Amino acid sequence: MTERKPEILLLTGIFAVSFLFCSIVFYGNYRHNEKIFYDKMAVIAASFPGEEHRLMRVLKEETGCDPAAGEAILRRYGYEGRLPVKGQNLRFGAGGLLFAGICTAAFLFYLRRENQRSRERIDHLTEYLRQVEEGEYWLSLEKGQDSFSNLEDEIYKTVLALRESRESLRREKQHLADDLADISHQFKTPLTALSVLGELLERHLFGTEDAALVSRMEGQIRRLTELTAALLTLSKADAGVLTFEKRQVPVSELIGCSLEAVEPLLEERKQQAECAGEDFLLCCDLGWTREALGNLIKNASDHGPKQSTISIRAWDNPVFSGIVVEDSGPGFSAKDLGHLFDRFYRGENAAEDSTGIGLCLAKSLIEGQGGEIRAENRKEKGARFIIKFYKHV
Numbered sequence: 001m002t003e004r005k006p007e008i009l010l011l012t013g014i015f016a017v018s019f020l021f022c023s024i025v026f027y028g029n030y031r032h033n034e035k036i037f038y039d040k041m042a043v044i045a046a047s048f049p050g051e052e053h054r055l056m057r058v059l060k061e062e063t064g065c066d067p068a069a070g071e072a073i074l075r076r077y078g079y080e081g082r083l084p085v086k087g088q089n090l091r092f093g094a095g096g097l098l099f100a101g102i103c104t105a106a107f108l109f110y111l112r113r114e115n116q117r118s119r120e121r122i123d124h125l126t127e128y129l130r131q132v133e134e135g136e137y138w139l140s141l142e143k144g145q146d147s148f149s150n151l152e153d154e155i156y157k158t159v160l161a162l163r164e165s166r167e168s169l170r171r172e173k174q175h176l177a178d179d180l181a182d183i184s185h186q187f188k189t190p191l192t193a194l195s196v197l198g199e200l201l202e203r204h205l206f207g208t209e210d211a212a213l214v215s216r217m218e219g220q221i222r223r224l225t226e227l228t229a230a231l232l233t234l235s236k237a238d239a240g241v242l243t244f245e246k247r248q249v250p251v252s253e254l255i256g257c258s259l260e261a262v263e264p265l266l267e268e269r270k271q272q273a274e275c276a277g278e279d280f281l282l283c284c285d286l287g288w289t290r291e292a293l294g295n296l297i298k299n300a301s302d303h304g305p306k307q308s309t310i311s312i313r314a315w316d317n318p319v320f321s322g323i324v325v326e327d328s329g330p331g332f333s334a335k336d337l338g339h340l341f342d343r344f345y346r347g348e349n350a351a352e353d354s355t356g357i358g359l360c361l362a363k364s365l366i367e368g369q370g371g372e373i374r375a376e377n378r379k380e381k382g383a384r385f386i387i388k389f390y391k392h393v
Contacts, residue, residue, distance in 0.1 A: 010111075018103040121148045125155065173240055187228045194221050230357050233291075234343070237364040244285040244369050251314045251323070252279045254286060258293040262301060270307045273297070277314040282321050282389060284369055292362040292373075293323065296385045299358060300327035303383060323387040331377040340375050 041059070045052055125148070198218040201210075236242040252275075259266075259273055266273060282289075300310045304327035311326040332340065339345045341363040344356040359375075366373045371389045378384050 248281040261294040280316040292365040295358040295362040303329040328382040
Protein backbone atom coordinates (compact mmCIF):
# COMPACT_ATOMS: atom_id res chain seq x y z
CA MET A 1 0.00 0.00 0.00
CA THR A 2 2.88 2.38 0.81
CA GLU A 3 4.49 1.75 -2.59
CA ARG A 4 1.25 2.70 -4.43
CA LYS A 5 0.51 5.80 -2.33
CA PRO A 6 2.30 8.24 -4.71
CA GLU A 7 0.41 6.77 -7.66
CA ILE A 8 -2.94 7.13 -5.87
CA LEU A 9 -2.17 10.74 -4.92
CA LEU A 10 -1.19 11.54 -8.50
CA LEU A 11 -4.38 10.05 -9.91
CA THR A 12 -6.45 11.95 -7.32
CA GLY A 13 -4.75 15.19 -8.32
CA ILE A 14 -5.40 14.55 -12.03
CA PHE A 15 -9.08 13.83 -11.35
CA ALA A 16 -9.40 17.00 -9.25
CA VAL A 17 -7.76 19.17 -11.93
CA SER A 18 -9.95 17.65 -14.66
CA PHE A 19 -13.10 18.20 -12.62
CA LEU A 20 -12.06 21.76 -11.80
CA PHE A 21 -11.50 22.46 -15.50
CA CYS A 22 -14.94 21.06 -16.37
CA SER A 23 -16.54 23.12 -13.59
CA ILE A 24 -14.95 26.32 -14.90
CA VAL A 25 -16.16 25.55 -18.43
CA PHE A 26 -19.65 24.80 -17.09
CA TYR A 27 -19.78 28.01 -15.09
CA GLY A 28 -18.56 30.08 -18.05
CA ASN A 29 -21.17 28.50 -20.33
CA TYR A 30 -23.89 29.13 -17.76
CA ARG A 31 -22.98 32.82 -17.48
CA HIS A 32 -22.87 33.12 -21.28
CA ASN A 33 -26.37 31.65 -21.63
CA GLU A 34 -27.57 33.89 -18.84
CA LYS A 35 -26.30 36.96 -20.73
CA ILE A 36 -28.03 35.79 -23.95
CA PHE A 37 -31.31 35.38 -22.02
CA TYR A 38 -30.94 38.83 -20.49
CA ASP A 39 -30.26 40.46 -23.87
CA LYS A 40 -33.29 38.76 -25.46
CA MET A 41 -35.56 39.85 -22.62
CA ALA A 42 -34.26 43.40 -22.95
CA VAL A 43 -35.17 43.39 -26.67
CA ILE A 44 -38.66 42.04 -25.90
CA ALA A 45 -39.24 44.68 -23.17
CA ALA A 46 -38.17 47.44 -25.57
CA SER A 47 -40.53 46.14 -28.26
CA PHE A 48 -43.63 46.58 -26.06
CA PRO A 49 -43.48 50.00 -24.45
CA GLY A 50 -46.14 50.47 -21.77
CA GLU A 51 -46.44 46.69 -21.27
CA GLU A 52 -43.35 46.32 -19.11
CA HIS A 53 -45.42 45.79 -15.90
CA ARG A 54 -47.27 42.93 -17.46
CA LEU A 55 -44.10 41.39 -18.85
CA MET A 56 -42.31 41.57 -15.49
CA ARG A 57 -45.30 40.01 -13.71
CA VAL A 58 -45.25 37.13 -16.20
CA LEU A 59 -41.51 36.61 -15.68
CA LYS A 60 -41.51 36.86 -11.86
CA GLU A 61 -44.83 35.27 -10.95
CA GLU A 62 -46.89 32.25 -11.83
CA THR A 63 -49.85 33.63 -13.81
CA GLY A 64 -51.48 30.36 -14.81
CA CYS A 65 -50.45 30.74 -18.47
CA ASP A 66 -49.85 27.57 -20.44
CA PRO A 67 -46.10 27.30 -21.35
CA ALA A 68 -46.91 24.74 -24.04
CA ALA A 69 -49.03 27.30 -25.93
CA GLY A 70 -46.12 29.75 -25.86
CA GLU A 71 -43.70 27.07 -27.09
CA ALA A 72 -46.06 26.33 -29.97
CA ILE A 73 -46.04 29.97 -30.96
CA LEU A 74 -42.19 30.05 -30.82
CA ARG A 75 -41.92 26.93 -32.93
CA ARG A 76 -44.26 28.50 -35.48
CA TYR A 77 -41.63 31.22 -36.02
CA GLY A 78 -38.69 28.81 -36.10
CA TYR A 79 -37.42 29.04 -32.49
CA GLU A 80 -36.67 25.41 -31.62
CA GLY A 81 -33.71 26.01 -29.22
CA ARG A 82 -33.95 26.05 -25.46
CA LEU A 83 -32.21 28.21 -22.91
CA PRO A 84 -30.39 26.31 -20.09
CA VAL A 85 -32.64 24.89 -17.44
CA LYS A 86 -31.96 22.99 -14.23
CA GLY A 87 -32.03 19.52 -15.84
CA GLN A 88 -29.66 20.61 -18.57
CA ASN A 89 -27.24 21.99 -16.00
CA LEU A 90 -27.35 18.65 -14.23
CA ARG A 91 -26.60 16.83 -17.47
CA PHE A 92 -23.71 19.17 -18.16
CA GLY A 93 -22.31 18.54 -14.67
CA ALA A 94 -22.58 14.79 -15.22
CA GLY A 95 -20.77 15.24 -18.51
CA GLY A 96 -18.01 17.11 -16.70
CA LEU A 97 -17.63 14.24 -14.25
CA LEU A 98 -17.56 11.77 -17.14
CA PHE A 99 -14.90 13.81 -18.92
CA ALA A 100 -12.80 13.98 -15.77
CA GLY A 101 -13.15 10.22 -15.33
CA ILE A 102 -12.13 9.57 -18.95
CA CYS A 103 -9.05 11.79 -18.56
CA THR A 104 -8.08 10.03 -15.37
CA ALA A 105 -8.60 6.59 -16.92
CA ALA A 106 -6.55 7.57 -19.97
CA PHE A 107 -3.71 8.79 -17.79
CA LEU A 108 -3.96 5.66 -15.65
CA PHE A 109 -3.66 3.53 -18.79
CA TYR A 110 -0.65 5.54 -19.91
CA LEU A 111 0.94 5.29 -16.47
CA ARG A 112 0.44 1.54 -16.28
CA ARG A 113 1.85 1.10 -19.77
CA GLU A 114 4.95 3.08 -18.81
CA ASN A 115 5.28 1.05 -15.60
CA GLN A 116 5.06 -2.15 -17.64
CA ARG A 117 7.77 -0.89 -19.97
CA SER A 118 9.91 0.07 -17.00
CA ARG A 119 9.47 -3.38 -15.44
CA GLU A 120 10.39 -5.03 -18.73
CA ARG A 121 13.53 -2.92 -19.01
CA ILE A 122 14.43 -3.61 -15.37
CA ASP A 123 13.88 -7.36 -15.87
CA HIS A 124 16.05 -7.21 -18.99
CA LEU A 125 18.85 -5.41 -17.15
CA THR A 126 18.53 -7.75 -14.15
CA GLU A 127 18.83 -10.82 -16.35
CA TYR A 128 21.80 -9.27 -18.12
CA LEU A 129 23.57 -8.55 -14.80
CA ARG A 130 22.82 -12.09 -13.59
CA GLN A 131 24.45 -13.55 -16.69
CA VAL A 132 27.43 -11.22 -16.27
CA GLU A 133 27.78 -12.48 -12.69
CA GLU A 134 27.86 -16.05 -14.05
CA GLY A 135 30.58 -15.10 -16.51
CA GLU A 136 28.51 -14.71 -19.69
CA TYR A 137 29.71 -11.43 -21.19
CA TRP A 138 27.49 -10.69 -24.16
CA LEU A 139 27.36 -7.10 -25.35
CA SER A 140 24.16 -6.94 -27.42
CA LEU A 141 22.15 -4.68 -25.15
CA GLU A 142 18.99 -3.29 -26.73
CA LYS A 143 19.55 0.43 -26.97
CA GLY A 144 16.55 2.60 -26.24
CA GLN A 145 16.19 6.34 -25.78
CA ASP A 146 14.49 6.47 -22.43
CA SER A 147 15.34 6.95 -18.78
CA PHE A 148 17.34 3.70 -18.82
CA SER A 149 19.61 4.69 -21.71
CA ASN A 150 22.31 6.20 -19.50
CA LEU A 151 22.19 3.18 -17.22
CA GLU A 152 22.59 0.88 -20.22
CA ASP A 153 25.60 2.87 -21.39
CA GLU A 154 27.25 2.58 -17.98
CA ILE A 155 26.53 -1.16 -17.84
CA TYR A 156 28.03 -1.55 -21.30
CA LYS A 157 31.22 0.22 -20.19
CA THR A 158 31.37 -1.84 -16.98
CA VAL A 159 30.95 -5.09 -18.89
CA LEU A 160 33.76 -4.13 -21.26
CA ALA A 161 36.02 -3.41 -18.28
CA LEU A 162 35.04 -6.69 -16.60
CA ARG A 163 35.67 -8.61 -19.78
CA GLU A 164 39.12 -7.11 -20.21
CA SER A 165 39.89 -7.71 -16.53
CA ARG A 166 38.76 -11.32 -16.80
CA GLU A 167 40.93 -11.94 -19.85
CA SER A 168 43.89 -10.31 -18.14
CA LEU A 169 43.34 -12.41 -15.01
CA ARG A 170 43.08 -15.57 -17.11
CA ARG A 171 46.40 -14.78 -18.82
CA GLU A 172 48.05 -14.05 -15.47
CA LYS A 173 46.80 -17.33 -14.03
CA GLN A 174 48.11 -19.20 -17.05
CA HIS A 175 51.50 -17.54 -16.67
CA LEU A 176 51.49 -18.40 -12.97
CA ALA A 177 50.66 -22.03 -13.75
CA ASP A 178 53.54 -22.18 -16.21
CA ASP A 179 55.90 -20.60 -13.67
CA LEU A 180 54.81 -23.06 -10.98
CA ALA A 181 55.39 -25.96 -13.36
CA ASP A 182 58.90 -24.66 -14.05
CA ILE A 183 59.58 -24.22 -10.34
CA SER A 184 58.32 -27.74 -9.67
CA HIS A 185 60.63 -29.14 -12.32
CA GLN A 186 63.60 -27.16 -10.96
CA PHE A 187 62.95 -28.49 -7.44
CA LYS A 188 62.34 -32.09 -8.42
CA THR A 189 65.53 -32.46 -10.45
CA PRO A 190 68.04 -31.76 -7.63
CA LEU A 191 65.90 -33.53 -5.04
CA THR A 192 65.79 -36.64 -7.19
CA ALA A 193 69.55 -36.44 -7.70
CA LEU A 194 70.10 -36.09 -3.94
CA SER A 195 67.89 -39.11 -3.28
CA VAL A 196 69.84 -41.23 -5.76
CA LEU A 197 73.15 -40.08 -4.33
CA GLY A 198 71.95 -40.93 -0.85
CA GLU A 199 71.06 -44.47 -1.88
CA LEU A 200 74.50 -44.91 -3.46
CA LEU A 201 76.23 -43.59 -0.35
CA GLU A 202 74.19 -45.90 1.87
CA ARG A 203 75.29 -48.92 -0.21
CA HIS A 204 78.95 -47.97 0.03
CA LEU A 205 78.74 -47.20 3.73
CA PHE A 206 76.64 -50.23 4.68
CA GLY A 207 77.42 -51.37 8.20
CA THR A 208 79.32 -48.27 9.21
CA GLU A 209 78.34 -45.43 11.50
CA ASP A 210 78.08 -43.03 8.57
CA ALA A 211 75.33 -45.20 7.06
CA ALA A 212 72.94 -44.03 9.80
CA LEU A 213 73.69 -40.42 8.93
CA VAL A 214 73.02 -41.13 5.28
CA SER A 215 69.73 -42.79 6.21
CA ARG A 216 68.73 -39.74 8.20
CA MET A 217 69.69 -37.53 5.25
CA GLU A 218 67.47 -39.59 2.94
CA GLY A 219 64.60 -39.14 5.36
CA GLN A 220 65.06 -35.38 5.28
CA ILE A 221 65.25 -35.46 1.48
CA ARG A 222 61.96 -37.37 1.32
CA ARG A 223 60.41 -34.91 3.72
CA LEU A 224 61.67 -31.97 1.66
CA THR A 225 60.32 -33.60 -1.51
CA GLU A 226 56.89 -34.09 0.04
CA LEU A 227 56.88 -30.55 1.44
CA THR A 228 57.87 -29.08 -1.94
CA ALA A 229 55.11 -30.98 -3.71
CA ALA A 230 52.56 -29.91 -1.09
CA LEU A 231 53.59 -26.25 -1.30
CA LEU A 232 53.40 -26.24 -5.09
CA THR A 233 49.98 -27.88 -5.02
CA LEU A 234 48.77 -25.37 -2.41
CA SER A 235 50.11 -22.47 -4.47
CA LYS A 236 48.27 -23.71 -7.55
CA ALA A 237 45.07 -24.06 -5.54
CA ASP A 238 45.45 -20.52 -4.17
CA ALA A 239 46.06 -19.17 -7.68
CA GLY A 240 43.02 -20.99 -9.06
CA VAL A 241 45.03 -22.91 -11.67
CA LEU A 242 44.68 -26.32 -10.05
CA THR A 243 42.44 -28.43 -12.29
CA PHE A 244 40.02 -31.02 -10.93
CA GLU A 245 38.84 -33.88 -13.13
CA LYS A 246 35.67 -34.85 -11.31
CA ARG A 247 33.95 -38.15 -12.01
CA GLN A 248 31.77 -40.67 -10.23
CA VAL A 249 34.02 -42.65 -7.89
CA PRO A 250 32.95 -45.43 -5.47
CA VAL A 251 33.60 -44.06 -2.00
CA SER A 252 35.06 -47.44 -0.96
CA GLU A 253 37.71 -47.04 -3.69
CA LEU A 254 38.51 -43.52 -2.49
CA ILE A 255 38.96 -44.66 1.13
CA GLY A 256 41.03 -47.67 0.05
CA CYS A 257 43.40 -45.53 -2.03
CA SER A 258 43.75 -43.04 0.83
CA LEU A 259 44.67 -45.79 3.29
CA GLU A 260 47.34 -47.19 0.97
CA ALA A 261 49.35 -43.97 1.24
CA VAL A 262 49.42 -44.07 5.07
CA GLU A 263 49.60 -47.85 5.49
CA PRO A 264 53.31 -47.81 6.50
CA LEU A 265 52.57 -45.22 9.22
CA LEU A 266 49.65 -47.27 10.55
CA GLU A 267 51.80 -50.41 10.65
CA GLU A 268 54.59 -48.56 12.42
CA ARG A 269 52.21 -47.34 15.13
CA LYS A 270 50.28 -50.65 15.14
CA GLN A 271 47.02 -48.87 14.43
CA GLN A 272 43.97 -50.13 12.58
CA ALA A 273 41.55 -48.36 10.28
CA GLU A 274 37.91 -49.28 10.74
CA CYS A 275 35.66 -48.41 7.79
CA ALA A 276 31.89 -48.24 8.14
CA GLY A 277 28.88 -46.84 6.31
CA GLU A 278 27.39 -47.40 2.89
CA ASP A 279 29.15 -47.56 -0.44
CA PHE A 280 27.98 -45.02 -2.99
CA LEU A 281 29.26 -43.01 -5.94
CA LEU A 282 30.93 -39.73 -5.05
CA CYS A 283 31.54 -37.04 -7.68
CA CYS A 284 35.12 -35.87 -7.09
CA ASP A 285 38.67 -35.86 -8.38
CA LEU A 286 40.05 -39.17 -7.17
CA GLY A 287 43.70 -38.12 -7.06
CA TRP A 288 43.33 -34.86 -5.16
CA THR A 289 40.54 -36.10 -2.86
CA ARG A 290 42.68 -39.15 -2.02
CA GLU A 291 45.53 -36.85 -1.03
CA ALA A 292 43.24 -34.69 1.11
CA LEU A 293 41.66 -37.67 2.86
CA GLY A 294 45.10 -39.24 3.31
CA ASN A 295 46.30 -36.10 5.12
CA LEU A 296 43.32 -36.32 7.51
CA ILE A 297 44.01 -40.01 8.22
CA LYS A 298 47.70 -39.23 8.79
CA ASN A 299 46.74 -36.46 11.22
CA ALA A 300 44.43 -38.87 13.06
CA SER A 301 47.27 -41.43 13.22
CA ASP A 302 49.75 -38.86 14.56
CA HIS A 303 47.38 -37.70 17.30
CA GLY A 304 45.89 -41.08 18.18
CA PRO A 305 47.62 -43.39 20.65
CA LYS A 306 49.56 -46.41 19.43
CA GLN A 307 47.56 -49.61 18.87
CA SER A 308 44.39 -47.52 18.60
CA THR A 309 41.65 -47.58 15.97
CA ILE A 310 40.95 -44.87 13.43
CA SER A 311 37.30 -44.78 12.39
CA ILE A 312 36.32 -43.82 8.83
CA ARG A 313 32.62 -43.58 8.05
CA ALA A 314 30.82 -42.51 4.86
CA TRP A 315 27.15 -41.74 4.29
CA ASP A 316 24.97 -40.27 1.58
CA ASN A 317 21.71 -38.31 1.54
CA PRO A 318 19.82 -36.20 -1.03
CA VAL A 319 21.64 -33.01 0.05
CA PHE A 320 25.30 -34.05 0.38
CA SER A 321 27.75 -36.94 0.66
CA GLY A 322 29.85 -37.09 3.81
CA ILE A 323 33.01 -38.73 5.11
CA VAL A 324 34.10 -38.68 8.77
CA VAL A 325 37.57 -39.48 10.15
CA GLU A 326 37.82 -39.98 13.94
CA ASP A 327 40.59 -40.86 16.34
CA SER A 328 40.69 -41.64 20.07
CA GLY A 329 43.45 -39.20 21.00
CA PRO A 330 43.26 -36.18 23.31
CA GLY A 331 41.39 -34.06 20.75
CA PHE A 332 41.96 -30.41 19.92
CA SER A 333 42.53 -27.65 22.41
CA ALA A 334 40.22 -24.65 22.33
CA LYS A 335 43.12 -22.50 21.12
CA ASP A 336 43.91 -24.84 18.20
CA LEU A 337 40.36 -25.32 16.90
CA GLY A 338 40.22 -21.93 15.19
CA HIS A 339 43.62 -22.31 13.49
CA LEU A 340 43.84 -25.97 12.48
CA PHE A 341 43.59 -25.20 8.77
CA ASP A 342 45.94 -22.20 8.84
CA ARG A 343 49.11 -22.54 6.81
CA PHE A 344 52.18 -23.67 8.79
CA TYR A 345 50.19 -23.79 12.03
CA ARG A 346 51.39 -26.43 14.46
CA GLY A 347 49.10 -27.29 17.34
CA GLU A 348 50.03 -28.11 20.90
CA ASN A 349 50.11 -31.86 20.25
CA ALA A 350 51.69 -31.68 16.78
CA ALA A 351 54.26 -34.31 15.80
CA GLU A 352 57.92 -33.30 15.77
CA ASP A 353 58.24 -33.65 11.99
CA SER A 354 54.98 -31.82 11.29
CA THR A 355 55.23 -28.88 8.87
CA GLY A 356 51.71 -27.52 9.46
CA ILE A 357 50.81 -27.79 5.78
CA GLY A 358 48.79 -31.02 5.56
CA LEU A 359 45.45 -29.77 6.93
CA CYS A 360 45.69 -26.50 4.99
CA LEU A 361 46.28 -28.47 1.79
CA ALA A 362 43.36 -30.80 2.56
CA LYS A 363 41.06 -27.83 3.05
CA SER A 364 42.13 -26.25 -0.26
CA LEU A 365 41.66 -29.53 -2.17
CA ILE A 366 38.21 -30.18 -0.70
CA GLU A 367 36.90 -26.62 -1.05
CA GLY A 368 38.34 -26.38 -4.56
CA GLN A 369 35.85 -29.08 -5.55
CA GLY A 370 32.93 -27.28 -3.94
CA GLY A 371 33.12 -29.29 -0.72
CA GLU A 372 33.32 -28.35 2.93
CA ILE A 373 35.59 -29.52 5.73
CA ARG A 374 35.55 -28.83 9.46
CA ALA A 375 37.10 -30.18 12.66
CA GLU A 376 35.60 -30.76 16.08
CA ASN A 377 36.09 -32.73 19.28
CA ARG A 378 34.18 -35.90 20.00
CA LYS A 379 32.11 -36.21 23.14
CA GLU A 380 33.71 -39.61 23.75
CA LYS A 381 37.23 -38.02 23.61
CA GLY A 382 39.15 -37.70 20.43
CA ALA A 383 39.16 -35.58 17.27
CA ARG A 384 36.78 -35.67 14.31
CA PHE A 385 37.14 -34.37 10.74
CA ILE A 386 33.96 -34.04 8.66
CA ILE A 387 33.98 -33.70 4.86
CA LYS A 388 30.83 -32.80 2.93
CA PHE A 389 30.35 -32.71 -0.83
CA TYR A 390 27.09 -30.93 -1.60
CA LYS A 391 25.01 -32.08 -4.52
CA HIS A 392 23.56 -29.90 -7.31
CA VAL A 393 26.13 -27.14 -6.67
